[in-house]
Amino acid sequence: MTVTMPEVSAGEVQTIVAARRLRHTKTVFIGVGRPSTAALLARMVHNPELILVYESGTIGAKPFHIPLSIGDGELAETADAIVSVPEMFNYWIGPGRIDVAFLGAAQIDRHANLNSTVIGDYAHPKTRLPGAGGAPEIAASCGEVIVIAPHAKRTFVEKLDFVTTVGHGTGPGSRERLGFAGRGPTAVITDLGVLEPDPATCELVLTQIHPGVEAGGVREETGWELRVAEELKTTEPPTDEELGKLRELLER
C-alpha cells in the first residue's frame, strides 16, 4: 500500500506524529505553521470532532486551507464562536478549558522549558526573537502541552538564554509551586523523534525515533546528555491516508 507514495520527508513525519497525538483530544490550542497543519490533519484523519482554538479568539474554527496567520478570515468565518483577546485568555485559556496546546520554541532545555524571546544577552541580543505571545499562560493552564520543534543542537540546549515559558521548571514540584493547573509538556515532537518527560525526574527522555533515525544521531543533535528510554519505540510509518491527506492539505 505505501509503495505508491513518494518519499516521506522528516517534516511530514513530524506533522503526522503530532496529528496522531490528537486522536482522543477534545480541544486543541494551536499557533500557525506545523501545529496548525497537524491539527487540521487530525481532523481529516483521526478525529473529525476535534475543536480548534486559536488565540485570535476563534473557537471551533474549521478552516479548509492551512491558515497563514492565527487570525485569517477563514478562521473567523468558520468558528463556532469568536471572543475578544481578554476573554480568550481569561475565560478560556486560564481556566484550563483546552486539553492540549501545541507550542514551538527557539530553545528548549531538558525540563522542557522554552525560550522564544532572545538568543544571547537580553540587552544586547544576538538574535531578537518575537517574544512570549500567549505561551507562558497557555503552558501554565492548558491540560497538557506538546512542543513541536526542529531537532538541532542550537534548539535543544543545556541552558536557555531566556525562560519565556515554564515547562517543568527545575523538575518535580516546580509546576505545583508556581500554582500551575495544567500538566505541562507531555511530549516534544521533533523531525527525528519524540521526547517525553521521565515521570520521576521530569527530564526529557528520547522515547521514540522516526523511521531511519538512530538514537545516536538524536543525541548528537541534542545539547545535553540526552537519555534514551530502555524501550525505545520506532514511529509507525505514515499510512497512505495520512500522507495523502497531508499533501492534499498542503496543496489546497
Added chain:
Amino acid sequence: MTVTMPEVSAGEVQTIVAARRLRHTKTVFIGVGRPSTAALLARMVHNPELILVYESGTIGAKPFHIPLSIGDGELAETADAIVSVPEMFNYWIGPGRIDVAFLGAAQIDRHANLNSTVIGDYAHPKTRLPGAGGAPEIAASCGEVIVIAPHAKRTFVEKLDFVTTVGHGTGPGSRERLGFAGRGPTAVITDLGVLEPDPATCELVLTQIHPGVEAGGVREETGWELRVAEELKTTEPPTDEELGKLRELLER
C-alpha cells in the same frame, strides 16, 4: 397658555423638574419609574440627543414607551449598543463615562447618603428593601448624582438605618478619602422642592420649592433641621409643552 391644562400633580412637577436638569446632559444613567419617565421627557422636550444608559447593558436606548423594567425588550431593540453586566459596570460606569445618574432611595440623610437596603435592624428588619443593586458604584463614579425621592419624614431621616450608598459621607473630604471620582449628589428632587448640598458643608439645603409649597411645610416633612437657602427659588411652573408631552408619554 397654561390655563387650558388640567391641574398639575406634585408628581408631575417632580418629573418635569428632573427632566429640566438634563437640558445640557450628554449621558444619563437611569433606573425605572420616575427617573426613566423624566429622562424620556427630557429627550422629547429639552434634549433630543440625550443618551440613555440602563444597567441592563442597553446604551443609547430610545424607548417610545416608558419601560416597566430596566431590561424591557424595547430598550434592547432601540439601543445603540448592548453590553454584558460585567462590561457595563467595569467599562462604562466605573470609569465615570456617564454624566448624570438618577437614583432613588427609601431613606436619605442630610449629606445625601442613601439607604435602599433595610428599615430597622439588619438581622431582624422591620422592612426588608430590595438592596443595593448598582447604586453604590453608580454614585461613586458617575459625573454627578440626582436623587429623586418623595418628600416625607420617614424618607428624609436624621440617621440612616443602613448606608447602602455614599452621597457626601460625613461632609467635605469624604468622597476624596474614599477615592470616588464623581462629584456625588448635586440635587435631591422631591415632590415639594429641590435640595442641594451647601458647597462648604455638603449638607443638603432647600434651594427651591415647587409652586404652592411653603418652606415651612418642607421642613416639617424633613427629619432633620432642614436649612433653607437665603435666596429660595420657586420652581417655574410646567409649560404646556412639558405637561402635554409628559401626559402623552404616560398614556402611550
Added chain:
Amino acid sequence: MAELMSLSDAVAELVSDGDSVALEGFTHLIPFAAGHEIIRQGRRELELIRMTPDLLYDQMIGMGVARRLVFSYGGNPGVGGLHRFRDAIEHDWPRPVEIEEHSHAGMANRYAAGAAHLPMAVMRGYAGTDLMARSTVAPITCPFTGETLTAVPALRPDVAIVHAQEADYEGNVQLWGIPGVQKEAVLAAKRSLVTVERIVDKLELAPGGIVIPSWVITAVAEAPGGSRPSYSLGLTDRDNDFYKFWDKMSRDRQQFTEWMNENVLGKELSKR
C-alpha cells in the same frame, strides 16, 4: 459536549439538595421553566445565587427551596418589593433564609472571576457603605499606585442554569439581546444547564448573537416559553402585566400557595 435532555431529566441529574445554584438572566431570559421544575422535584436546602432574585426566586423562596440567598437587588423591577423574599427575611416564612448581599458591580465581577477560575476580582466599590461589613469583600492595595481597591471573591456555583433563544442538536447555544451575566455564570459553574426556546439544525449567527459552545455546557433542554413571564428577545414578549399581578397576588401567603399549587406544582411538564 452538552447532552440534550428533557428538562425534568436535566434537573434531576444536575441539581441536588444542598447545591449552590445560580439561575441567571438579567430581566431578559430568566429561566422560569427550570426554576419551576426545581420546585416540582422538591429540591431543598439550596443556596440560590442571582443578581436580581426577581419573581423566580420569590417563588422558589416561598416554596421553601432555599436555605441561603446570595443577591444584589431583590425587587420586582419597576413594580416594588418581592413579598415572599421579604416574608422569608422578615418573618422566616416558610423557613429562615440566610442572606449574603452585594452590589451589582460586585456580583458581576464575582461571576467574571468565577468564569476565569480566579479566586477573586478587583474593583472599585463597596467603599464607605455598610455593605462592606455584611458582605464577603476585602480591601486590597494596588502594588503600583498604592490605591486601596476592593477584592471580591469568585463565585463558583455547583450549577448554573440559564435560558437562551436556541441551540443546535450538538448543544451549541445562541442568545441575543441583553446578555446579562449568563455566559459568565455558565463558565463559572461546575455544571450547567441551558434551556432554550427552540432547537435548530444549524445556528446562524444573529445580530448581537453570543454563542456558548456545547463543550462547556453540561446539558441543554428544550423549553419553549421557558423564560415567561420574562422574555426571550425576538421570540416572546415580557409579560409586564404578570409582574404587576404578582405584586398584588403574592402578598398573601395562602393566595401565593394556592397559585403555586395550581400553576406550578399542578402543571405536569409537557412531554417532549
Added chain:
Amino acid sequence: MAELMSLSDAVAELVSDGDSVALEGFTHLIPFAAGHEIIRQGRRELELIRMTPDLLYDQMIGMGVARRLVFSYGGNPGVGGLHRFRDAIEHDWPRPVEIEEHSHAGMANRYAAGAAHLPMAVMRGYAGTDLMARSTVAPITCPFTGETLTAVPALRPDVAIVHAQEADYEGNVQLWGIPGVQKEAVLAAKRSLVTVERIVDKLELAPGGIVIPSWVITAVAEAPGGSRPSYSLGLTDRDNDFYKFWDKMSRDRQQFTEWMNENVLGKELSKR
C-alpha cells in the same frame, strides 16, 4: 461625540510627538492607513503600544517613529521574524528603541484594566519566567485564599487608533469578526481615532457586530482599504502574499527605505 475628519486632519490633531500611541487590531483590522499617515506626518519619539507589532510597527520602527515599544509578540505571523523590529533592537537602526515586553494575557488584561480606569488587573501569569523581571508586573496576594497572583499595571495610552468596517454619520462605529482588544484600547485611551472602510447612513447590527458608540470616540475617519495588507472581514481579504513578500524585502535597510519612500511617503493621501 466623535468628529468626522479626514485621516490627515485626525492624525495631525490627535497624535503629537512623544505620545504613547496604541494602534490595535489582532491580525484583523490593523490600522495601516493611520500608521502610514503618522509616518508621513513625521511624528517622532512615540511610545508605540501593540500586542503584535506586525508589519505596521515594523514599518513605523524602521522609519524612526518610535522611542519605545510595548508589546507581547513581535513576529510576522506565520512567516517569521520582523526584520526592522530586530534591527532596531539588535543594532539600534535607525535609532535605539527601548522595549517593555509582556505576555498576550498580560497585555490583554492591561488594556482591560485601562478600559475600566482601574490601576491594575489581577491574573495568573508570568510566574517562573524571566519576563517577570523584564516587565512591569508585581505579585499580589488573594485576601481570600492566600494564593499569589500577578498584578499587571493598566495601559492608558494617550491615543488609541483602531480600524473598523463602518461608522454612521454620527460617528458610531461597528466592527465584526475577530474583535481583538480594539474596544478595550479605545476605552483605555485618553483620545481615540477609528478609521473605517465606509460611512453608512444607519448602522444595522451585523452578526457578531460590536458597536462602539460615538460619544466615547474622539474622531472617525473614512479610510477604505485602510487595514490592508491586514483585512476587514467581509469587505477586504488578508493579503497573505504581502506578508511573505515583506519577509524578503524588508531584510535590507536600503530596500526597505526605498519601498517606504515609494509606497508610503510618496503616496499623497487621496482626498476625500
